[in-house]
Amino acid sequence: MKTRIQKLNEMDKVIQEIAKDLGLDWFPQEFDVIPERKMIELLAYRFPRNFSHWSFGRDFEFERTKHDYGFGIPYEVVLNTNPSRAFLININPFPIQVLVMAHVYAHNNFMKNNIHFAPTRRDVLTSVSSAATRFREYEEIYGLDEVEKIIDAGMALQYNTNFDFFIKDGTEERSERLKYQKTKKRDPLDDFFPKKPDGKEYKKRQKECLRRTPMEPDRDILLYIIKNAPLEDWQKDILSVIRDQMRYLYPQMRTKIMNEGWATYWHMRIMNRLFEQGYLTAEDHGYYSLYNSRVLAMNKYHLNPYIVGLKIWEDIEDRWNKGKFGKEYRECDDLRVKEKWDKKLGLGKEKIFKVRDTYSDRFFFEEFLTEKLVDDLDLYIYASIEHPDGSITDIIIEDDWQVIKRLLVQAHTTFGIPHIEVTDGNYKGRRELYLKHLFEEAPLDPEYREKTMEHIYDLWQNPVHLETVEIELKIPEDRLAILSDIFGSIPQKILDELGIDKKEKGVIYTYDGKKHTVWEIELKRNKNSQLRLS
Amino acid sequence: MAVNEQEWTEHGEKDAARHREKIKKAIMENIADIISEESIITKKGDDIVKVPVKGIKSYHFKHGEKGGAGAGQGKGKKGDVIGQRKKGGKPDRKAGDEPGIDYLETEITIEKLIEMMLKDLGLPKLQKKETAQLEIPKGWTFEDIEKKGLQSNLDKKRTIKQAIKRTAVFVKTIMEEAGCTKEEAEAALWRAKGDINEALELLKKGRVTLEEGEVPKPYIFNDDLRFRTLKEDVEYQSNAVIIAMMDVSGSMSTYKKYIARSFFWWMKNFLETIYENVRIIFVSHHAEAKIVDEETFFHKGESGGTHCWSAYDLAHHLTETEFPTEKWNIYAFHFSDGDDWDTRKTVESVKKLLPRCNMVGYGEIHDQMDDVDWLQGKLMKDLVKGLNLHEIETEDGLEIFENTGEEALFLGITINGKEDIYPALREFLKKER
Numbered sequence: 001m002k003t004r005i006q007k008l009n010e011m012d013k014v015i016q017e018i019a020k021d022l023g024l025d026w027f028p029q030e031f032d033v034i035p036e037r038k039m040i041e042l043l044a045y046r047f048p049r050n051f052s053h054w055s056f057g058r059d060f061e062f063e064r065t066k067h068d069y070g071f072g073i074p075y076e077v078v079l080n081t082n083p084s085r086a087f088l089i090n091i092n093p094f095p096i097q098v099l100v101m102a103h104v105y106a107h108n109n110f111m112k113n114n115i116h117f118a119p120t121r122r123d124v125l126t127s128v129s130s131a132a133t134r135f136r137e138y139e140e141i142y143g144l145d146e147v148e149k150i151i152d153a154g155m156a157l158q159y160n161t162n163f164d165f166f167i168k169d170g171t172e173e174r175s176e177r178l179k180y181q182k183t184k185k186r187d188p189l190d191d192f193f194p195k196k197p198d199g200k201e202y203k204k205r206q207k208e209c210l211r212r213t214p215m216e217p218d219r220d221i222l223l224y225i226i227k228n229a230p231l232e233d234w235q236k237d238i239l240s241v242i243r244d245q246m247r248y249l250y251p252q253m254r255t256k257i258m259n260e261g262w263a264t265y266w267h268m269r270i271m272n273r274l275f276e277q278g279y280l281t282a283e284d285h286g287y288y289s290l291y292n293s294r295v296l297a298m299n300k301y302h303l304n305p306y307i308v309g310l311k312i313w314e315d316i317e318d319r320w321n322k323g324k325f326g327k328e329y330r331e332c333d334d335l336r337v338k339e340k341w342d343k344k345l346g347l348g349k350e351k352i353f354k355v356r357d358t359y360s361d362r363f364f365f366e367e368f369l370t371e372k373l374v375d376d377l378d379l380y381i382y383a384s385i386e387h388p389d390g391s392i393t394d395i396i397i398e399d400d401w402q403v404i405k406r407l408l409v410q411a412h413t414t415f416g417i418p419h420i421e422v423t424d425g426n427y428k429g430r431r432e433l434y435l436k437h438l439f440e441e442a443p444l445d446p447e448y449r450e451k452t453m454e455h456i457y458d459l460w461q462n463p464v465h466l467e468t469v470e471i472e473l474k475i476p477e478d479r480l481a482i483l484s485d486i487f488g489s490i491p492q493k494i495l496d497e498l499g500i501d502k503k504e505k506g507v508i509y510t511y512d513g514k515k516h517t518v519w520e521i522e523l524k525r526n527k528n529s530q531l532r533l534s
Numbered sequence: 535m536a537v538n539e540q541e542w543t544e545h546g547e548k549d550a551a552r553h554r555e556k557i558k559k560a561i562m563e564n565i566a567d568i569i570s571e572e573s574i575i576t577k578k579g580d581d582i583v584k585v586p587v588k589g590i591k592s593y594h595f596k597h598g599e600k601g602g603a604g605a606g607q608g609k610g611k612k613g614d615v616i617g618q619r620k621k622g623g624k625p626d627r628k629a630g631d632e633p634g635i636d637y638l639e640t641e642i643t644i645e646k647l648i649e650m651m652l653k654d655l656g657l658p659k660l661q662k663k664e665t666a667q668l669e670i671p672k673g674w675t676f677e678d679i680e681k682k683g684l685q686s687n688l689d690k691k692r693t694i695k696q697a698i699k700r701t702a703v704f705v706k707t708i709m710e711e712a713g714c715t716k717e718e719a720e721a722a723l724w725r726a727k728g729d730i731n732e733a734l735e736l737l738k739k740g741r742v743t744l745e746e747g748e749v750p751k752p753y754i755f756n757d758d759l760r761f762r763t764l765k766e767d768v769e770y771q772s773n774a775v776i777i778a779m780m781d782v783s784g785s786m787s788t789y790k791k792y793i794a795r796s797f798f799w800w801m802k803n804f805l806e807t808i809y810e811n812v813r814i815i816f817v818s819h820h821a822e823a824k825i826v827d828e829e830t831f832f833h834k835g836e837s838g839g840t841h842c843w844s845a846y847d848l849a850h851h852l853t854e855t856e857f858p859t860e861k862w863n864i865y866a867f868h869f870s871d872g873d874d875w876d877t878r879k880t881v882e883s884v885k886k887l888l889p890r891c892n893m894v895g896y897g898e899i900h901d902q903m904d905d906v907d908w909l910q911g912k913l914m915k916d917l918v919k920g921l922n923l924h925e926i927e928t929e930d931g932l933e934i935f936e937n938t939g940e941e942a943l944f945l946g947i948t949i950n951g952k953e954d955i956y957p958a959l960r961e962f963l964k965k966e967r
Binding site: 381391 | 546592595604
C-alpha cells in the first residue's frame with residue numbers, strides 16, 4: 001500500500017501537468033506536511049523559526065485555543081521564496097490536500113510573475129532563522145526586558161516604513177541626489193538644462209541643507225530612527241530585522257484580493273480536470289464542494305478576498321472574451337445590446353495574465369470593479385451607530401456602487417496606515433523628534449498614539465512631538481443614535497444627511513519621557529489634503 | 535520528492551507564557567482601579583470580572599475607530615440594519631484587513647484577583663493566643679488538576695470555567711464563520727445544545743431567536759471535566775474575629791458608603807481566603823449601633839445622626855461576651871466620614887476597646903466635593919489628640935496616624951477617594967505590623 005506522502009507526491013505530478021497545460025509557470029515548489037500545532041505557530045510567527053516575542057505567543061495561544069475545538073485552521077501557508085515553500089496540515093483529508101496543492105501552485109505562479117514581488121528577498125528563510133539566533137544571544141547578554149523593549153518599539157513602528165521597493169532606501173546615492181537637488185537654484189528649466197551649482201548661493205544652501213535632518217520629510221520613521229537614534233548595534237539589528245520582515249510581507253498585503261482570487265480561480269479549474277480525468281472520486285467531490293463553499297462564503301462584516309477576487313478575475317476574462325471594453329462598448333447606452341454584447345474576441349486569458357503581472361489590489365478595484373460586480377457580490381458599506389443605552393446598530397449606509405468602489409480603492413491604498421512623516425530630527429535645535437501626521441481621513445486613536453509615542457521615546461531617548469488634526473462632532477440632540485468614531489471615513493454627504501456638524505483643529509502632542517502634553521495650533525490645510533470623500 | 539513531512543521545535547508555548555505573565559503584571563499595576571470598580575462588590579468568588587488591561591496590546595499608529603465603518607457582503611440596501619449588538623460585541627473582523635490583532639479585555643475570577651493581591655500584600659499579622667490555638671484539619675488540599683478522575687473529586691468550578699472558556703471560543707468561531715453578532719452566535723449555540731456545527735447549520739437556515747427570559751448558558755462537555763488529586767493537610771491557627779463597623783448616618787454620601795463597603799468587601803474576601811475560621815461581625819451605626827447581617831451591611835442604606843462611640847461600645851461588649859480576649863484575636867475596623875456628634879465620648883470608647891484588641895483601625899473618608907467640609911475630619915483630629923497618635927510616612931502618599939508604646943496597635947487612615955482603597959487595605963493588612 002502507498003503511504004499518504006507517496007499518494008500526495010503522485011498527485012503533485014498530476015497537478016503540475018494540468019497547471020502547465022493551463023498555461024501556468026512557477027518556481028520549484030516544495031510542500032512540508034506538518035502537524036496542526038506547527039501550522040498555528042507558523043501563522044502566529046509569520047515565518048518558520050522566527051524570533052521569539054510575547055505578541056507572537058499571544059496570537060499563538062489564541063489560535064491554539066480556537067483550534068483545540070477544531071476550528072480556524074488555515075488551509076495552507078505559502079511563502080514567497082525560491083524555491084517556494086508551502087505547508088500542509090497532516091490531518092486534512094486527501095481531497096483537501098489536493099485542493100490546497102492546486103491553490104498553492106496558483107499562488108506560486110502569481111508571486112513569481114507579479115511585479116510587486118520582484119524586489120523581495122526570496123531567500124528570506126535563512127535570514128529569519130539566523131536573526132532568531134542572534135536575538136537569543138542578545139537576550140542572554142542584555143536580558144529579556146531590554147531586548148523586549150526594542151522589539152516592542154520596532155513592532156510599533158513596523159508599518160511606518162517605506163514600502164516602495166523600487167526606490168532603494170537610504171543609499172548614498174539618494175542622499176547625494178537630495179543634497180544636490182536641494183542646494184541648486186530652483187529654475188523651472190533646471191530639469192531640462194541642469195546647471196552647475198554656483199559659488200556663494202550654493203554654499204549657503206548646502207550649509208542650510210546639511211543642518212536640516214531629515215533633508216526632506218521622511219515617511220520611513222523606522223529607518224530614520226535606526227540611522228539617527230543613539231542606539232547600539234544590537235538594537236539597530238533588531239529594528240532592521242523587524243523592518244525587513246514587514247517589507248517582505250507587504251506585497252502580500254498589497255495584492256491579497258488579486259492573489260487569493262487568482263489561486264481560487266485556478267484551483268477550481270485544476271480540480272475540475274482532476275475529477276474529469278478520474279483522479280478523484282465522487283466521495284472526494286463531496287468534501288471538495290463543502291470546503292470550497294466555506295472558502296467562498298460571504299461575511300456581512302468584511303470582504304472575503306477569495307470570492308471577491310475570483311469574481312473579478314472571471315468578469316475580466318468574460319469581458320475580454322466578448323469584447324466588452326473600449327469606447328464603443330462604454331458609450332453604448334442600450335442595456336439590452338450591452339447585455340448580449342459578444343464580439344467573440346477570445347482575449348480573456350491573455351488579459352488576465354497581463355493584469356496578473358503588473359496590478360495591485362488598488363488598481364484592480366479601480367479598473368475592474370464594475371456596477372454589475374458590486375451588485376453580484378452584494379457589496380455595501382456599513383456603519384456602527386451607538387445608542388445612548390450603549391447598544392450598537394450596524395446599518396448599511398451606502399449601496400451606491402461608485403461610492404463603494406471609491407472607498408475600496410482608498411482602503412487598499414493606505415491599508416489603514418496613517419501617513420506620518422519625520423519632518424525634523426533636531427527640533428528646536430535640541431535633537432527632539434518632530435513627526436507630522438498628514439491628515440487624510442481620520443484622526444489617530446488616542447490610546448494607540450500615546451503608547452506608540454512612548455515606544456518611539458524608548459528608541460529616540462529624547463522628547464517626541466506629533467502634529468495632527470483632531471475632530472469635534474456636533475450631533476443634533478434630537479438624534480437618538482450617535483455615530484461613533486466613523487466620521488473620518490464617512491462621506492460628507494452622509495454626515496450632512498444625518499445633520500452632523502464637523503469641526504477640525506490642529507494639535508501637537510508631546511511626550512517627554514514622563515508625561516504627555518498637548519497644545520493647539522492653527523490648522524493649515526493645503527489643497528491636496530482635502531478629505532477624499534467629501 | 536516535493537512533498538515531505540517536517541518537524542521543528544516550537545517556541546509558541548514559551549512566548550504564550552510570557553504574554554500571560556505580562557497580563558498579570560498589567561493587572562497588578564492597575565489593581566487600585568480594578569478593585570475600586572463599583573460593580574465588583576456584588577460578585578462572588580468564582581464570578582468572572584472583565585478587567586481592562588492596558589499595556590499588552592501591540593501598539594502602532596492607527597486611525598481611531600471604535601464602532602467603525604467597513605465593507606461587507608450580503609443582501610440589503612441603504613438603511614437596512616445588518617446587526618444589533620451590545621457594546622463591546624464588536625463585529626469580528628478578520629485579521630489582515632488591518633494590521634495587528636488586539637485583545638482589549640482579559641477575564642479573571644475574583645478568586646484569582648484576590649490571590650494576586652495577597653501575594654502583593656502579604657498576610658496580616660495574627661497574634662498567637664496560645665490557649666486558643668486550635669488544630670485545624672484543613673481536610674484535604676488539592677495538589678493537581680487532571681482531566682480524568684473520580685466523580686467525587688470533580689472540580690466543579692474549574693470544569694465550569696473550562697466550559698465557559700470553550701464556549702467563548704465557540705461563539706467567536708461562529709461569529710467568524712457565519713459573520714453574525716455575538717448574541718446571535720450565543721443563541722444559536724444554546725439552541726444547538728452546544729454543538730458548534732449544528733449551530734452553524736441553524737444560522738445558515740436563518741435567524742435564531744430566543745424566548746423571552748431565555749438566557750444562553752454554556753453546555754458542559756466531557757472534555758471540560760476537571761478533577762483534583764488530594765493530599766491531607768493539617769494546620770495550626772489562631773481564632774480571629776473581625777468587627778467591621780460602618781457609619782451609615784445621613785452625612786455618609788452614597789459615594790462614601792461605597793468606599794467603605796468596597797473596603798470591607800475586599801477585607802472580608804481576603805480574610806476568608808486566608809483563614810479557615812475567621813469570624814466577621816458586621817456592625818452598622820448612625821446614632822445607635824447594631825449588629826447586622828452581611829447582606830444588610832453591604833447593600834442597605836440608612837440615615838440619621840452620628841454617634842461613633844455606640845459602635846465602639848458595642849464592639850467592647852462583644853469582646854466581653856461572645857469573643858473573650860483570651861481565646862480570640864480581635865481586630866476592629868471602623869469607617870466613617872468623621873462627622874461625629876460626640877468625639878470626646880468616642881475617644882473614650884476607643885481607649886476602652888483598644889487594650890482588648892490586637893488592632894483597631896479607623897478609616898476616615900473625605901470627599902473633596904463635600905459641602906460640609908468643616909465637619910469632616912473632626913473625629914480623626916480628636917483621635918490624634920486623645921490617643922497621642924503620630925503621622926507616619928508611606929510610599930502611597932496616604933495620611934496615616936499610628937500610636938506608640940501600647941500593646942495594641944491603633945491605625946488611622948484618611949481616604950480621599952476610591953483610588954485610596956487599595957493602599958488603605960495594604961496598610962491595614964500589612965505583614966510587618
